[in-house]
Amino acid sequence: MAAHNWIDLSQDADTGIETLRAHFEGHAYDPHWHDSYLIGVTEQGVQQFNCRRVRHNSVPGQVFLVEPGELHDGDAPTADGFTYHMLYLDPHWLAREVNAVFEEAPQGSQLGFASTLTSDPRLALATSQAFQTLHSGELRIVRQRAMDHLLERLTGQLYWRTRYREDPRLPLVAHKAREYLHSHLHVDVGMDELALACGVDRFRLSRAFKSAFGLPPHAYLVQLRLARARHLLAKGEQPADVAIALGFADQSHLGRWFVRAYGLTPAAYRKRCSNLPDR
Known part of the structure; x- marks a missing residue:
């Protein structure tokens, strides 16, 4: 990794949620995916990435949301690079926790994000607070409250969609x-x-x-x-x-x-x- 780039990653012992804060200049990531739900906030610069076959430019304060299996990459189109922080949410953990907020999930469904990039100041704040409490190892009750608050804000971006065993749109x-x-x-x-x-x-x-x-x-x-x-x-x-x-x-x-x-x-x-x- 280039000297001007850095990554600070941690994992919460109770939930297994990974928290990451990073800075990149130039090329950041090749196309890849995760088997977690990603939710993060751009702090500085422009974070350019391709996801769902669309090129996105995330600027400070915007929230980006990526589902498990969604191919995405990362680049810094400006000389000063970009900085962001992010949480990796385990799908089983998220489904279990969201069931306490949503009605029971319809049979044969899975959680999806309504959009990849959103300008929602309250969701951005809740994401940042959850990141800070987990990343810094706050008291358990503080971490849990911050995650509950994030889930409450996140429900506006979540929906239950049909889980395709075989997506009929694909060969x-x-x-x-x-x-x-x-x-x-x-x-x-x-x-x-x-x-x-x-x-x-x-x-x-x-x-x-x-x-x-x-x-x-x-x-x-x-x-x-x-x-x-x-x-x-x-x-x-x-x-x-x-x-x-x-x-x-x-x-x-x-x-x-x-x-x-x-x-x-x-x-x-x-x-x-x-x-x-x-x-």
């Missing part, structure tokens, strides 16, 4: 390929093998997959592995062991992809989440 071959990659996460899958499993040639498969999910199959598989690596590292597993378990060539291979997606090395991420020393 069936793309669904088949995605399911195959999820079930072969640890395997060194080749395009010929994937195309054979889907019953099409690899060129047609690549076009359909990228059109549906924004990434070619090989890049999608890397993102799956990186999302799993975050979980294992946060639990305290060693980067070298994680790399082997997830099919990366070695720890350096995992590290290169991890830094491009998250701006931190696997070892640094592990240390900040688990507080465990390296072996």
Whole structure:
């Protein structure tokens, strides 16, 4: 990571919620996704990112909201870069907590964000207060109250939407390929093998997959592995062991992809989440 860029990351012991504050100049992140709900506030500069096939420019005070699995990147279009703070909310935690505020979730539904970028001063304030209390390790009762306040403000941006097992808007071959990659996460899958499993040639498969999910199959598989690596590292597993378990060539291979997606090395991420020393 460039010398002028920095990341300060922590994890709340009670909820598992990660809190992050960072500054970037120039290119920040390659396209990637998380399996958490992201809610954050831009503090300074212009945070430019692509999400939902739209380019967004988040300026100070705006709140950005990204759902699990939504592909996004990050760049600083101005010389002074941008600074932001953000919370990573576990989907199971969020659904459980929101059920106390919303009516019971309709069957076969999942939470969605109504918009990716919003100018809502009260939501921005609630997000910043929740970030500060969790990131600084305030008393438990203070942290819980701040999160309750955030959830109350967040309900205006949340809605229950149908959980598609197979989204009818996307080609069936793309669904088949995605399911195959999820079930072969640890395997060194080749395009010929994937195309054979889907019953099409690899060129047609690549076009359909990228059109549906924004990434070619090989890049999608890397993102799956990186999302799993975050979980294992946060639990305290060693980067070298994680790399082997997830099919990366070695720890350096995992590290290169991890830094491009998250701006931190696997070892640094592990240390900040688990507080465990390296072996």
